[in-house]
Amino acid sequence: MSFGKMNGFADIIITKKVKDSEGFTTMADEVLASVRVYREGRHGSQRWANLAAFSEATDLFRFRSIPGLVITTDHIIVTDGERFEVTSVEDVKGRGMYTEVLAKKVVATVGKG
Numbered sequence: 001m002s003f004g005k006m007n008g009f010a011d012i013i014i015t016k017k018v019k020d021s022e023g024f025t026t027m028a029d030e031v032l033a034s035v036r037v038y039r040e041g042r043h044g045s046q047r048w049a050n051l052a053a054f055s056e057a058t059d060l061f062r063f064r065s066i067p068g069l070v071i072t073t074d075h076i077i078v079t080d081g082e083r084f085e086v087t088s089v090e091d092v093k094g095r096g097m098y099t100e101v102l103a104k105k106v107v108a109t110v111g112k113g
Helices: 046-050
Strands: 008-019 025-041 059-064 076-079 082-091 098-105
Antiparallel strands (some): 025 059
């Protein structure tokens, strides 16, 4: 994987509960890392056919591994104003150089009134 293919940027975040001065709890995003990513949308390639078990995944992300940060399914990837929940994390070829993440796009529900 070269930097030429990693032409997108993304933030890896985690949502935390934060208590304000009056004691109310709200959810806040904490950016853990900003990285260059390769993003591949779901389509009919052989790679996606092999990932049929992860039918809910909509996008695949690849990026350099971040020392001291272990990516888990608790994390969220934000890129181009879109949010993606991490569904699967894999070390590419077991070398610890690149991380591959399968993620599901978060779509806001709109109430009808």
